Amino acid sequence: MPHYKIIMTGGGSAGHVTPNLALAPRLKASGYEIKYIGSKEGIEKQIIKDSGIPYYSISSGKLRRYFDIKNFTDPFKVIKGVVEASRIIKNEKPDIVFSKGGFVSVPVVIGAYFNKIPVISHESDMTPGLANKISSSYCTKLCLTFPESLEYIKKDKAVLTGTPIREELFRGSSKKGLEFVGLKGDKPIVLFIGGSLGSKFINDALRDEIDEILKSYDVIHICGKDNVAKDLKNKKGYKQFEFLSEELPDLFKISDVVVSRAGANVIYELLALKKPNILIPLSKKSSRGDQILNAGSFLKSGYSMVIEEEEVKTGIMFEKINEVYENKWKYIKAMEQSPVKDAVENIINVITQNTKGWKGK
Secondary structure, three states: OOOEEEEEEOOOOHHHOHHHHHHHHHHHHOOEEEEEEEEOOOHHHHHHHHHOOOEEEEOOOOOOOOOOHHHHOHHHHHHHHHHHHHHHHHHHOOOEEEEOOOOOHHHHHHHHHHOOOOEEEEEOOOOOOHHHHHHHHHOOEEEEOOHHHHHHOOOOOEEEOOOOOOHHHHHOOHHHHHHHHOOOOOOOEEEEEOOOOOOHHHHHHHHHOHHHHHOOOEEEEEOOOOOOOHHHOOOOOEEEEOOOOOOHHHHHHHOOEEEEOOOHHHHHHHHHHOOOEEEOOOOOOOOOOHHHHHHHHHHHHOOEEEOOHHHOOOOHHHHHHHHHHHOHHHHHHHHHOOOOOOHHHHHHHHHHHOOOOOOOO
C-alpha cells in the first residue's frame, strides 16, 4: 500500500472537528498518515488527542464581521498562526492538507499554500463562513454539502460531496440506549439536542412544556454544559445530560423524533439515520443566518419540520412533536429518496485525486 501524509485542521466547535474524525478511518485504510493542526485552547484539542492523532497547536485569532476591540489584536494572532503553521508544514512535508473550517484553519490553509501543498476544504453550510471565504482563494478544491451552494463558489473549485458522517452512528443499539437512560421503551421517545454547546432557547422551550409532553412521550435532553435543571432531575420519563458522545448512536437508535438546531453536521446525521425531526434554526439576531438556510433546504426536500424561533410559544412544541410523530413515515420516505449519499467516499476521492504523487493502492 502506498504511504502518504495528510494534515487535517478545523476547530472552534465540535462541528468543525467530528467530520474530520469521520474521514480518518478511510484515510488510514487508503494509506494516509494523519497529523492535526488546531488551536491551543479550542474544543478540537482534546477531541483529537483522545482519538490518538498527533496534534500541533498554533496561535489563532477570530476574524469578525462586527466591531470588537479584539479586532485590533486578533489579526496579529492570525499572522503568527500562519508563521507557525508554515513551519509545521515545512517540517512535516504532507502530501495534502484537509480543512474543515473554523478560524484556526485559515493560517493552516495559507501556510500550506506558501509551501505549495494542495488544500481541500469542506463547507458544511449552504453559504461559506468567513473562514472558508478567506481560505477559498488558497484552496485547490472546496467540497460542498448543499446543492444550492454551487452558485456561491467558482465552478473550477466547487465539488458537491455532502458532509461526512461518522460510521459509528450507524451502529446504535436499542438495548444499550434504553439501559443507559433507564427507560422501558413503552412510550415514543423524543431526543432534544442543541449542538455541542447546548441551546438555552431549546432548553427553555422544552422545559416550559415538559409536563404536557411527558404525558405522551419520554424525553432525552442533551442540554449543554452547566444547563442541567436540578429541579427536574427526578422527573419520571425525563433524562437530561450536559453532553454525550459515545452513547449518542444508541440514543439516536431509540429516538422516534429528534428536535434540534439546524447546524449542517447534525441535520445530515439525521438525514443519514432517517430520523423524523423538528429543526429550530438559530435566528439571524444571533447568527449569520446559515442555519435558517440549512433548515429551509431540508424543509423544501421534505426531510424536516421547521419552527422559527419567533414562532415558538407555549404549546407549539407538543403540537409539532405530535404532528411529526403521526406523519413519521412521510418524512422517512422523503429521506430514503435523498440523492446525497456516500459523502465520506466522495470526499476521500477528492482528497486522493489531488494528493501529490497519488498512484492509488
